[in-house]
Amino acid sequence: MSPNNLSKIIIVAKDEWRYWLRSKLAISVMAIGLLLTLSSVIVTSINMMELSHARHELQDNAEETFIDQPDRHPHRMVHYGHYVFRTPAPLSILDPGIDAYTGNSIFLEGHRQNSAMFADQKQGTALTQLGSLTPAFIVQTLAPLLLILIGYSSVSRERESQTLTYLLSQGTSGNTLILGKGLALLSVIGLILAPLAVAALISLHDGESITAVFAFILGYGLYLSVWALLVLFFSSALSKNSESFTALAFVWILLCVVMPRVASTTAATSVPSAGKLETDFAVIAELRKLGDGHNAADPAFDKLKASLLEKYNVDSIEQLPINYRGVIASSAEAELTHVLNEFAEQRMQTELSQTHVSRQFGWLSPMVAIRTLSMLVVGTSIETHHRFLREAEALRFEFVQALNKVHVEKLSYEDDMNRNKDAAATQKARVGAENWQVLEDFNFEVDKAKQRMQRSLAAFLQLLLWIVLLVVAIRTIGKRLI
Amino acid sequence: MNYFFQQLNREWRFMLRQKYILILLTCTFLISSFSVLSGLNEISQQQQTLERLKAADTVDREAAQKKHHDPGSIAYYSFHLTSAAPSNLAFAALGERDIYPWKHRIKMLALGGQIYESDTQNAELAQAGKIDFVFVLSALSPLLIILLFHDLYASERTSGRHDLLVTTAKSSWALWGARGAIRFISLLLCLMVPFYFGAWLSGTNLSNVVMVSFWSVIYLIFWTILSVYWGKNVSSAPRVASGLIGIWVLFAFIIPILGDLTINKLVHSPEGGDIVLTQREAVNDAWDIPKETTMNAFIASYPEWKDHVAMESEFEWKWYYAFQQVGDQTAAPLSQAYRDAAQKKYQLAGIASLLSPPLLLQRVLTRLADTDAVAAFQYEQQIRDFHKRLRLFYYPFLFTQQKLGETQLATMPSFEKLTQTQKAELNSNIDTSQ
Numbered sequence: 001m002s003p004n005n006l007s008k009i010i011i012v013a014k015d016e017w018r019y020w021l022r023s024k025l026a027i028s029v030m031a032i033g034l035l036l037t038l039s040s041v042i043v044t045s046i047n048m049m050e051l052s053h054a055r056h057e058l059q060d061n062a063e064e065t066f067i068d069q070p071d072r073h074p075h076r077m078v079h080y081g082h083y084v085f086r087t088p089a090p091l092s093i094l095d096p097g098i099d100a101y102t103g104n105s106i107f108l109e110g111h112r113q114n115s116a117m118f119a120d121q122k123q124g125t126a127l128t129q130l131g132s133l134t135p136a137f138i139v140q141t142l143a144p145l146l147l148i149l150i151g152y153s154s155v156s157r158e159r160e161s162q163t164l165t166y167l168l169s170q171g172t173s174g175n176t177l178i179l180g181k182g183l184a185l186l187s188v189i190g191l192i193l194a195p196l197a198v199a200a201l202i203s204l205h206d207g208e209s210i211t212a213v214f215a216f217i218l219g220y221g222l223y224l225s226v227w228a229l230l231v232l233f234f235s236s237a238l239s240k241n242s243e244s245f246t247a248l249a250f251v252w253i254l255l256c257v258v259m260p261r262v263a264s265t266t267a268a269t270s271v272p273s274a275g276k277l278e279t280d281f282a283v284i285a286e287l288r289k290l291g292d293g294h295n296a297a298d299p300a301f302d303k304l305k306a307s308l309l310e311k312y313n314v315d316s317i318e319q320l321p322i323n324y325r326g327v328i329a330s331s332a333e334a335e336l337t338h339v340l341n342e343f344a345e346q347r348m349q350t351e352l353s354q355t356h357v358s359r360q361f362g363w364l365s366p367m368v369a370i371r372t373l374s375m376l377v378v379g380t381s382i383e384t385h386h387r388f389l390r391e392a393e394a395l396r397f398e399f400v401q402a403l404n405k406v407h408v409e410k411l412s413y414e415d416d417m418n419r420n421k422d423a424a425a426t427q428k429a430r431v432g433a434e435n436w437q438v439l440e441d442f443n444f445e446v447d448k449a450k451q452r453m454q455r456s457l458a459a460f461l462q463l464l465l466w467i468v469l470l471v472v473a474i475r476t477i478g479k480r481l482i
Numbered sequence: 483m484n485y486f487f488q489q490l491n492r493e494w495r496f497m498l499r500q501k502y503i504l505i506l507l508t509c510t511f512l513i514s515s516f517s518v519l520s521g522l523n524e525i526s527q528q529q530q531t532l533e534r535l536k537a538a539d540t541v542d543r544e545a546a547q548k549k550h551h552d553p554g555s556i557a558y559y560s561f562h563l564t565s566a567a568p569s570n571l572a573f574a575a576l577g578e579r580d581i582y583p584w585k586h587r588i589k590m591l592a593l594g595g596q597i598y599e600s601d602t603q604n605a606e607l608a609q610a611g612k613i614d615f616v617f618v619l620s621a622l623s624p625l626l627i628i629l630l631f632h633d634l635y636a637s638e639r640t641s642g643r644h645d646l647l648v649t650t651a652k653s654s655w656a657l658w659g660a661r662g663a664i665r666f667i668s669l670l671l672c673l674m675v676p677f678y679f680g681a682w683l684s685g686t687n688l689s690n691v692v693m694v695s696f697w698s699v700i701y702l703i704f705w706t707i708l709s710v711y712w713g714k715n716v717s718s719a720p721r722v723a724s725g726l727i728g729i730w731v732l733f734a735f736i737i738p739i740l741g742d743l744t745i746n747k748l749v750h751s752p753e754g755g756d757i758v759l760t761q762r763e764a765v766n767d768a769w770d771i772p773k774e775t776t777m778n779a780f781i782a783s784y785p786e787w788k789d790h791v792a793m794e795s796e797f798e799w800k801w802y803y804a805f806q807q808v809g810d811q812t813a814a815p816l817s818q819a820y821r822d823a824a825q826k827k828y829q830l831a832g833i834a835s836l837l838s839p840p841l842l843l844q845r846v847l848t849r850l851a852d853t854d855a856v857a858a859f860q861y862e863q864q865i866r867d868f869h870k871r872l873r874l875f876y877y878p879f880l881f882t883q884q885k886l887g888e889t890q891l892a893t894m895p896s897f898e899k900l901t902q903t904q905k906a907e908l909n910s911n912i913d914t915s916q
Contacts, residue, residue: 278535
């Protein structure tokens with residue numbers, strides 16, 4: 001590109017800005033857009049930081065209460081259980097994603113995998129069904145509308161007021177004109193993204209990686225560029241301002257309002273999921289075969305009993321040097337967890353394939369693409385939630401088995417069997433509180449930046465494809481501009 | 483009359499020649515059909531799920547009751563399915579059924595540890611929202627009306643025909659009225675025909691269909707008048723549309739979001755986590771405190787068992803279930819405050835939605851379809867009522883060693899029967915009050 005051409009482009013862009021600054025509509029649209037973005041960034045940042053703080057505190061409290069429990073029968077502590085909380089990712093100040101839609105705490109106890117409880121949405125006002133004041137929503141849905149409102153007439157206006165022929169005959173090529181208008185729109189995009197970029201950089205302070213921050217801003221930049229290109233395309237292709245506007249408004253309705261919901265509905269319809277309650281029946285049926293770990297006399301444990309007697313070379317369980325009831329509890333827990341995990345994995349896989357279907361709509365709507373990209377890069381997508389579930393389960397299994405180990409090694413079988421005889425026997429069938437130190441700290445952190453980048457690759461490609469196609473289309477039109 | 487039809491006929495033929503209006507109407511019809519079909523599919527899936535769950539639930543409970551023989555173990559191992567079946571209008575207004583649970587399995591243990599479990603679907607899909615008929619109507623149709631009506635005058639002005647048309651037309655109604663009527667009726671049909679089809683398929687009662695039609699027409703007329711009025715004296719069509727879309731953004735996003743922020747600041751709700759924590763501490767402490775303390779707290783609420791609380795061993799089921807109940811009692815004030823806060827928020831949201839027609843319509847229609855938060859609150863209350871009946875059923879067997887045999891098990895409360903009697907009571911109350 002010659003320097004002469006570049007300066008022409010800049011002149012066109014400057015001229016477009018001059019037009020905007022004189023137009024009441026453009027000025028007010030930009031002011032409202034900026035105000036919305038700014039306030040959304042501030043409100044969501046404060047909210048998510050409060051949430052993060054509160055959940056960290058709850059997590060610490062839960063650990064302290066567990067360790068502070070008095071002397072008890074170890075199996076009581078298995079049922080006493082523990083809580084874990086999902087602390088939000090640093091970048092979730094810009095896109096809370098599914099945070100409000102999934103429960104954010106799980107009660108961990110023996111023999112059960114509980115679901116996450118207390119999704120914020122359930123205690124909400126139901127007013128934010130159409131949209132919420134998060135930067136993600138504002139930029140994904142409303143910013144394109146803003147670009148349409150200020151840009152729909154960028155080329156068609158010149159044509160309608162018959163300045164286009166004049167400009168073209170003066171030696172400005174169609175492409176130069178469109179590039180100039182595009183540059184002006186790009187500067188508006190920069191303006192919209194500035195508050196987001198500042199907040200994203202602040203999240204570096206909370207340990208977010210620079211790659212994720214960069215990818216996040218780049219993703220939104222690409223997305224809004226798609227819209228700038230769409231605006232330029234319709235404005236150049238259609239001969240009248242009103243046609244360009246109607247077409248763009250209609251495209252916005254389809255891509256930003258209709259498509260995301262069509263995507264999720266299609267996904268839910270094409271990959272039906274059974275739901276936890278229903279798989280629970282299958283789990284129960286499977287578990288019945290395993291035997292109840294509370295009942296050491298269950299015939300399901302006969303084999304284990306025989307092998308133990310053989311191993312220690314004794315004739316009865318009373319003679320074993322270890323607590324037989326603890327062994328049963330431990331072995332039953334392991335088998336049960338195996339079954340539970342199998343079903344939990346299945347359920348997560350179904351959810352993933354549903355999500356996968358809905359994400360394919362990103363090829364049809366850049367809004368779906370950026371929505372996916374944003375949640376994946378931030379780490380507020382379903383994948384991160386699944387990892388939370390898995391880590392919580394790992395912790396559950398670990399502390400339950402550690403308590404079972406205490407049961408096996410530190411509580412005699414005789415005391416254990418007599419525990420309900422009288423108050424003194426109940427006292428005797430206890431172990432010291434120092435054993436509760438078995439609990440590991442739980443600290444949920446967002447996935448590694450590299451992994452998040454890999455996941456979001458397809459969404460980046462979707463946006464890039466849109467850009468390439470639109471650039472080709474606009475170049476073709478730009479050559480024939482009259 | 484004949485003249486009137488001539489006008490309509492002319493405008494009908496005029497509309498058929500405007501390609502973008504036809505595209506708009508076709509898309510409207512397609513989107514509305516998609517929303518109705520996917521709604522029908524969702525509801526039929528929910529119904530099938532319930533059928534399967536009911537069958538599995540009965541089998542499972544019978545197996546548990548066969549395996550165990552003492553009342554305590556039977557109560558411990560029998561689960562009970564509770565559910566809120568979708569109404570026959572639910573296909574059009576899926577409402578909040580993807581956020582609030584509509585199925586639970588509970589047993590006689592402390593309810594506080596069970597009722598907050600949720601069996602909700604994929605969170606990422608819930609976050610994107612579903613496209614149901616109510617969404618198409620409340621959020622989408624205003625935009626379609628804006629696109630159809632904003633240039634009613636402006637398009638004729640810019641093409642220079644406006645003054646000619648006005649002077650040659652017999653009355654302004656004959657021209658603009660006929661044109662507007664044709665566009666309005668076409669849009670209305672494209673939106674509503676799929677809905678009527680869905681209503682016919684799912685056997686929606688007539689009064690609901692009439693109510694939905696009534697509200698839809700009122701809502702669409704509101705937006706039509708607004709669009710026509712807004713564009714009355716402006717010659718630039720995009721300017722009219724920008725203003726109208728601005729109003730839509732205000733109604734659909736800005737007012738609700740501001741309302742949400744205000745309400746969340748106004749209403750303080752206890753943390754959900756605190757309820758379960760309180761309940762857990764109370765339940766688990768029972769193992770470490772004197773049995774009398776638990777039993778005294780229990781008979782404070784259920785004095786009828788005060789002569790039967792003496793314990794012979796360190797573990798008895800009656801004490802076990804007593805401390806479960808005491809756990810719930812301890813957490814009851816918190817739990818009540820939590821529910822009250824949710825109710826309060828819903829009420830205040832009602833006031834906020836008076837300023838936002840799209841939300842008002844959603845509220846009205848999801849209430850009609852029984853798929854809103856109120857329906858979810860009612861369902862939760864039903865679970866609580868059922869849990870209470872279940873406890874009252876078991877207490878005699880636990881406290882007085884009555885035999886719990888097959889004849890007695892047959893009289894065990896069932897959730898379905900409970901909801902049916904509640905419904906019947908409600909209906910008879912309405913009858914007597916009329």
